[in-house]
Amino acid sequence: EDKVVQSPLSLVVHEGDTVTLNCSYEVTNFRSLLWYKQEKKAPTFLFMLTSSGIEKKSGRLSSILDKKELFSILNITATQTGDSAVYLCAVEGYGQNFVFGPGTRLSVLP
């Protein structure tokens, strides 16, 4: 059965800290892995990763995929209170079957 595990499930940091969020997966015929940020509304897309070892970067956020070890990390540097959200990892298997992890709830304190 396809599965996505995220850790930690929750995290509290102070502004300026750097955080690393983890996502590991088991999926049949992997196609892509996606990261989303979810505040008090629908998830917003952050990154899509399909190839190992290629870092995707957007401002203070970056992500990388390891298809051999079946995991991805999402890094956020110099965190701000606006980064407080649930970060969701999702994987797509063959046939457009999407599986989401439970999310990591990040709280950034001033």
Add this chain to the structure above:
Amino acid sequence: GAGVSQSPRYKVAKRGQDVALRCDPISGHVSLFWYQQALGQGPEFLTYFQNEAQLDKSGLPSDRFFAERPEGSVSTLKIQRTQQEDSAVYLCASSAGGGLAYEQYFGPGTRLTVT
């Protein structure tokens, strides 16, 4: 431009009632997805349309759940004889192409509470 919209935003149903949830995708988007998100959980895939064709409905939890997209644009998720365990946020997403080669845009969701 207009994003994905869903209606109603909130729905309270008595157990046993039928409900219909509507999704208006971004105009021209080929793919449409429905997800169910229980409190404190990540979204769970329900079903996927490419234009009017329902290509994957493997995530629908029971035969009480039915989705359609008859003209390849607006979609309706119908839940018959609602049960308390159906209480969740139902998210709709659309994308310009097939599958996840294209970014998914999510709607605001419909929060269904079954009493």
